[in-house]
Amino acid sequence: MITLKAILCVNWLRCMTLALLLPVLAQAGEPLASWNDGPAKASITRFVQAVTTEGSQDFVRPGERLAVFDNDGTLWSEQPLYFQLLFALDEVKRQAPQHPEWKATQPFKAVLENDRQALAAAGVDGLLKIVAATSTGITSEAFTANAKAWLAQARHPKTGKPYTEMVFQPMLELLDYLRANGFKTYIVSGGEVAFMRAFAEQVYGIPPEQVIGSTFQTRFQPDEGQPSILRLPKLAHNDDGPGKPESIEAIIGRRPILAFGNSDGDLQMLQWTAAGSGKRFAGLVHHTDARREWAYDRQSRVGTLNKALDEANERGWTVVDMARDWKRVYPFEAP
Amino acid sequence: MITLKAILCVNWLRCMTLALLLPVLAQAGEPLASWNDGPAKASITRFVQAVTTEGSQDFVRPGERLAVFDNDGTLWSEQPLYFQLLFALDEVKRQAPQHPEWKATQPFKAVLENDRQALAAAGVDGLLKIVAATSTGITSEAFTANAKAWLAQARHPKTGKPYTEMVFQPMLELLDYLRANGFKTYIVSGGEVAFMRAFAEQVYGIPPEQVIGSTFQTRFQPDEGQPSILRLPKLAHNDDGPGKPESIEAIIGRRPILAFGNSDGDLQMLQWTAAGSGKRFAGLVHHTDARREWAYDRQSRVGTLNKALDEANERGWTVVDMARDWKRVYPFEAP
Numbered sequence: 001m002i003t004l005k006a007i008l009c010v011n012w013l014r015c016m017t018l019a020l021l022l023p024v025l026a027q028a029g030e031p032l033a034s035w036n037d038g039p040a041k042a043s044i045t046r047f048v049q050a051v052t053t054e055g056s057q058d059f060v061r062p063g064e065r066l067a068v069f070d071n072d073g074t075l076w077s078e079q080p081l082y083f084q085l086l087f088a089l090d091e092v093k094r095q096a097p098q099h100p101e102w103k104a105t106q107p108f109k110a111v112l113e114n115d116r117q118a119l120a121a122a123g124v125d126g127l128l129k130i131v132a133a134t135s136t137g138i139t140s141e142a143f144t145a146n147a148k149a150w151l152a153q154a155r156h157p158k159t160g161k162p163y164t165e166m167v168f169q170p171m172l173e174l175l176d177y178l179r180a181n182g183f184k185t186y187i188v189s190g191g192e193v194a195f196m197r198a199f200a201e202q203v204y205g206i207p208p209e210q211v212i213g214s215t216f217q218t219r220f221q222p223d224e225g226q227p228s229i230l231r232l233p234k235l236a237h238n239d240d241g242p243g244k245p246e247s248i249e250a251i252i253g254r255r256p257i258l259a260f261g262n263s264d265g266d267l268q269m270l271q272w273t274a275a276g277s278g279k280r281f282a283g284l285v286h287h288t289d290a291r292r293e294w295a296y297d298r299q300s301r302v303g304t305l306n307k308a309l310d311e312a313n314e315r316g317w318t319v320v321d322m323a324r325d326w327k328r329v330y331p332f333e334a335p
Numbered sequence: 336m337i338t339l340k341a342i343l344c345v346n347w348l349r350c351m352t353l354a355l356l357l358p359v360l361a362q363a364g365e366p367l368a369s370w371n372d373g374p375a376k377a378s379i380t381r382f383v384q385a386v387t388t389e390g391s392q393d394f395v396r397p398g399e400r401l402a403v404f405d406n407d408g409t410l411w412s413e414q415p416l417y418f419q420l421l422f423a424l425d426e427v428k429r430q431a432p433q434h435p436e437w438k439a440t441q442p443f444k445a446v447l448e449n450d451r452q453a454l455a456a457a458g459v460d461g462l463l464k465i466v467a468a469t470s471t472g473i474t475s476e477a478f479t480a481n482a483k484a485w486l487a488q489a490r491h492p493k494t495g496k497p498y499t500e501m502v503f504q505p506m507l508e509l510l511d512y513l514r515a516n517g518f519k520t521y522i523v524s525g526g527e528v529a530f531m532r533a534f535a536e537q538v539y540g541i542p543p544e545q546v547i548g549s550t551f552q553t554r555f556q557p558d559e560g561q562p563s564i565l566r567l568p569k570l571a572h573n574d575d576g577p578g579k580p581e582s583i584e585a586i587i588g589r590r591p592i593l594a595f596g597n598s599d600g601d602l603q604m605l606q607w608t609a610a611g612s613g614k615r616f617a618g619l620v621h622h623t624d625a626r627r628e629w630a631y632d633r634q635s636r637v638g639t640l641n642k643a644l645d646e647a648n649e650r651g652w653t654v655v656d657m658a659r660d661w662k663r664v665y666p667f668e669a670p
Contacts, residue, residue: 063542140584184544197588207398208588209519215585220577220603227606229584236585242555249475249564250550250571251586253532253543268555271562 031177033327034170034335040283040325043318044174047281051257052181058279062182066256068248068269069171071189071196071213073262073303074285075204076167077156079294081302083163084195085127087150091134099133108133131192132233136216139228140194147198161332164203168285169331171260175204183258188212188248190240190265194231212247214239240265245272257281267308270317282317284308289323292333366512368662369505369670375618375660378653379509382616386592387516393614397517401591403583403604404506406524406531406548408597408638409620410539411502412491414629416637418498419530420462422485426469434468443468466527467568471551474563475529482533496667499538503620504666506595510539518593523547523583525575525600529566547582549574575600580607592616602643605652617652619643624658627668 035041050058051065072078092102092111102108107126110118119126135143151164159166175185185206187196193213200206217232239247245268248256259266259273262285270282286305287296297305312319320326328335370376385393386400407413427437427446437443442461445453454461470478486499494501510520520541522531528548535541552567574582580603583591594601594608597620605617621640622631632640647654655661663670 066544193585193588209401209586211588218581218584220580220607222577222603222606225610227580227603227610229580229607242557245555245562245564246553249553250528251544253528253546268557268562271557272555272564275560275562 031180032170032173034173036325036327038325040318040320044177044281044283047258047279048178048181050279060257060278064254064257065178065181065183066186066252066254067178067183067258068186068188068212068244068256068260068273069175070261070263070266070269071187071191073287074168074260074266075171075175075187076163077293078303079296080157082191083166084191085131086163087147087154087195088127088131088134090150090154091146092130095134128235132216135192135195136231136233139221139230140218141228143194143231144198147195151199159330161330164199165332166330167203168326169328169333170326171285172204172331174260175206178258179205184210186210186212186252186256188239188244188259188269190214190238190243192216193239212239212251214243242268244269248272259283260285261308262287263303263305264308265304267311270308270312274315274317282312282315283320284312284317285320286322288321289326289329291323292329293322295323366515367505367508369508371660371662373660375653375655379512379616379618382593382614383513383516385614395592395613399589399592400513400516400518401521401587401589402513402518402593403521403523403547403579403591403595403608404510405596405598405601405604406522406526408622409503409595409601410506410510410522411498412628413638414631415492417526418501419526420466421498422482422489422530423462423466423469425485425489426481427465430469463570467551467570470527470530471566471568474556474565475553476563478529478566479533482530486534494665496665499534500667501665502538503661504663504668505661506620507539507666509595510541513593514540519545521545521547521587521591523574523579523594523604525549525573525578527551528574547574547586549578577603579604583607594618595620596643597622598638598640599643600639602646605643606646609650609652617647617650618655619647619652620655621657623656624661624664626658627664628657630658 032041050056051060053059069075072082089111092108096102096112102112107119107122107130110122111130154163155161156163156166178185187200187206187210189196191213193211193215196211196213197208200211201208215236217234217236219230219232221228221230237243237247244266248269255276256273257276258281259270260283261270274280274282287294289295296303297309322329367376385391386395388394404410407417424446427443431437431447437447442454442457442465445457446465489498490496491498491501513520522535522541522545524531526548528546528550531546531548532543535546536543550571552569552571554565554567556563556565572578572582579601583604590611591608592611593616594605595618596605609615609617622629624630631638632644657664
């Protein structure tokens with residue numbers, strides 16, 4: 001159905017994002033409107049008040065108010081599989097005509113034949129092979145175009161929504177609230193950096209230079225007049241676990257004062273943030289809501305939350321109980 | 336001599352920097368005050384006016400006004416040797432008591448005995464060995480403390496000035512002018528990133544997260560309650576030549592619209608910047624002033640400027656002739 005709104009929208013993704021953000025804008029007078037009153041919301045507002053009150057011993061000057069967020073499972077959903085992997089699986093099918101050899105080669109054969117058992121047997125290495133094959137060997141600009149095209153048309157198998165609508169409304173509000181209080185908001189995620197940059201600015205308000213993630217090696221190609229950056233099928237940095245504080249130090253060069261994650265892969269980032277001098281905030285999103293989202297933690301293969309949950313409880317970090325603390329999960333739910 | 340000013344200064348480096356910046360502040364009404372009127376200054380102001388004029392076809396929104404600067408030879412001097420190498424040589428002497436084996440091992444022996452011939456024979460590999468030995472195997476915090484201590488007391492062999500005063504006054508003004516016009520200013524340099532961050536914010540007004548450089552591999556050490564980042568003696572990224580556009584793409588994720596360098600190591604960064612769509616600025620600082628600074632280009636071992644100079648002339652990039660275009664070189668010269 002072509003509506004007037006659609007006709008007026010030159011850039012479909014931008015419009016969708018605007019629609020997404022409208023609920024936030026409408027509630028601009030009330031920060032964190034989708035958070036229920038309770039210990040999680042209170043610990044956030046208490047922290048922000050402490051570090052932004054001039055004269056307070058906890059005051060932090062704006063340039064040092066750095067907040068880092070994991071992406072998968074923290075800012076958007078990650079079930080039944082990390083969305084970037086779903087993108088890579090779709091890309092195998094789309095790119096298959098250019099790769100006739102895939103019909104007879106695992107793990108690509110498994111994807112093309114929807115053979116879940118063979119795909120599961122290929123394991124993490126198989127998935128990485130699929131990501132590398134579909135996301136490298138092309139220029140950075142070509143990859144970004146592929147990612148944007150997929151994000152614009154792909155739909156989640158359970159909700160039927162575009163993936164960029166499966167972001168957490170309370171976390172969008174938290175990002176806004178922090179920025180309104182002089183924070184610089186970063187993503188620090190195991191996802192590949194160029195994939196996240198394809199939507200982070202429009203969906204989260206986080207510009208490319210504040211997105212940190214896993215990276216492939218690249219090669220500058222100095223073609224006469226039209227140089228390009230070629231993506232190579234070799235991981236340069238795995239931004240997971242200890243890789244997170246390492247990339248924070250390499251790229252930001254300053255320790256964050258707030259960190260939010262949802263899995264054991266975020267533990268070291270939380271430890272690094274929490275151990276800084278002065279007041280710090282470490283938070284976890286705990287997926288406890290099988291009705292509105294998903295419920296999983298210690299036993300999950302995606303987004304395992306085990307050690308980090310224990311450490312959060314020991315150290316008194318903030319654990320957000322999705323079912324208890326969030327009025328709404330997604331922006332598309334009725335407020 | 337202890338002066339009242341010195342007594343009042345809690346942080347010596349900060350005070351020195353304030354003194355450094357006073358000339359700039361005094362001339363706040365007149366941007367680029369240390370630039371002579373001429374083609375270089377005119378090309379800068381013409382470019383900035385074009386990309387900041389709303390409604391102009393060359394207009395660039397503030398978030399995309401990214402400017403990247405090489406450091407050695409572009410923002411400060413680099414003779415007789417890159418200042419970070421002079422730091423590393425001094426560190427060999429300072430750290431020697433903890434390394435008795437250095438007395439009998441090259442290239443350390445050469446440094447300890449001031450044996451220039453043996454040091455020259457060790458070549459670039461020898462220098463890299465010295466940098467790695469003196470700058471790694473310690474935490475990121477310990478390294479920053481070492482770098483700051485050296486910067487506070489070391490003096491340049493020719494000028495007798497602290498290295499942080501050997502920055503180019505016209506370039507400080509250019510950084511200010513760009514920021515006043517909504518640009519985000521970055522360093523993209525072959526220098527090691529943590530060394531530059533030890534002074535970049537105070538001296539250039541460029542915060543750590545806008546400093547990109549060569550990096551060592553690191554390892555997160557999760558010591559109970561007090562984790563740290565250990566610097567390892569292995570280069571992770573060599574931010575020179577093609578490494579510059581590669582790191583810009585990996586870390587910034589957006590193509591700059593202005594780039595300034597001074598040597599062949601900056602050529603690919605200039606190519607990458609200049610080839611973007613829309614109006615772009617590519618500039619070179621040409622060291623032509625043997626009296627106030629140094630004069631060198633095609634034959635120099637430090638900061639070789641050969642291919643990039645040819646390409647700048649072919650493509651009409653802006654070449655700053657230091658002797659002709661700059662009223663003052665250093666802030667400590669009389670205005």
